[in-house]
Amino acid sequence: MVQSADTLPDLALSRTVLDRSGIERRDGGLVERLLADPATRVLELRGDRAPVEPQVRSQGQEEHEEHGDLRLRLRAPTAEDSGRLVLFAGRDGRGTAYLGVALPAEGLDRADRSRERPPDVEGWVTLRQAGAALGDRDAGLFTTVLSLANWHGTHTHCSRCGAPTATSQGGWLRVCPTDHSEHYPRTDPAVIMAVVDADERLLLGRGPQWPDNRFSVLAGFVEPGESLEAAVAREVEEEVGIDVTDVRYLGNQPWPFPSSVMIGFTARALGTSIELDPHELSEARWVTRDDYRTALRTGAIHRPFGLSIAKRIIEHWLGQTIESVMSESEG
Incomplete structure (x- = not known):
């Protein structure tokens, strides 16, 4: 994995201070x-x-x-x-x-x-x-x-025999009383990426269930046997038909909705022609920084959700916070 020189600091939900006391x-x-x-x-x-x-x-x-x-x-x-x-x-x-x-x-x-x-x-x-x-x-x-x-x-029942399981280790384990198997909490890794073309335009997509004007950067779950960089390339190709290179790590954020960790990247597009998978996205578009600022101010694109790493990834590309864009329009 290539780490960017300017990774995202202080991501929301990522700054834990409690000792989990595993022992x-x-x-x-x-x-x-x-x-x-x-x-x-x-x-x-x-x-x-x-x-x-x-x-x-x-x-x-x-x-x-x-x-x-x-x-x-x-x-x-x-x-x-x-x-x-x-x-x-x-x-x-x-x-x-x-x-x-x-x-x-x-x-x-x-x-x-x-x-x-x-x-x-x-x-x-x-x-x-x-x-x-x-x-x-x-x-x-x-x-x-x-x-x-x-x-x-x-996960109330054993995935092996179907028997009800009991909690153990302060809720960090479930144990089957029938076959004595142990079941640990799962976390599903997902990649989320700013795909940028040679003209520094950002690729945005809108999911089929999202309201009009709700756009964000692309994302998807990591599959078994797959590296994070491979997941970035596969998800972009599947959703919009574009090959990418120069995948660089930005940061990560726990995302318990219900049980994910979002791992942020940038990637460089090798082409710009969009071939949309309608099962994954309803719309996709390239935007310049000026396009994005204008769309935010007019409501043509909704503000990204404040808690998510997606907002920070977009701001990293944009070079300023969403709040500063909106305050400029109010001024």
Whole structure:
């Protein structure tokens, strides 16, 4: 893999600060002890939502404290937690343990369930809504707990014999009581790439299920037996019929929707003629930097999603942030 000289720093969701304490997970009584300790901090997850509140900053705020605009509303363990799916997320630098408990989404009011609910007030929000406004600890905690909860929700039975499995190692393992097989959480790697032609135009695509004017860079899952660079080349060729070269690494980001890691690249197109696969994309187009700025300002292209690595990849090509483009138009 060729690493770019200007990789993307400080990607959202990628700056974990908790020690995952992999060896400690092996202690069979860990979860019970942590649930009995009032100093343990618990993130309650309802469906895909967690409770947040505005971050209150004090003049003497210490370095170890969170610095986002929002923070997770954590609590001490309760007696009811012992009957729930409990997930050990690790410890911070002061030794405080963090658990996640996963519950169904029932009980949230309509405002809390809204995808459009702004993440600037207290309430239950998704990681997509709040992730960019959370500090490093809370973004990493939310990401880890959501990823594990998603996996447990779809892997309740043994893939070998079909028997119900039981959780172990603080939620990082499921064990089949019938054939004693062990099942670990999965992460699906996906590549996401800025394909640029000889004139520095960027290739954008719109998925079949996306609304009009929603465009992004191309992406796709890595297949078994495939390198990351090969996945970049294959996905671009399959989706738009273009060969690429000079694949360079930019950065990566956990993406628990439901269980991926997005690995960003740039690639140089060897041609510009688009042969669209309609099963993969509804539209694809080349844009210059001026084209893109104009399309953003007029609404011909929607702003890229703020939490995702796609936004940062586009900004890397564009040479400025999306917010600065929009502020120029307002000025």
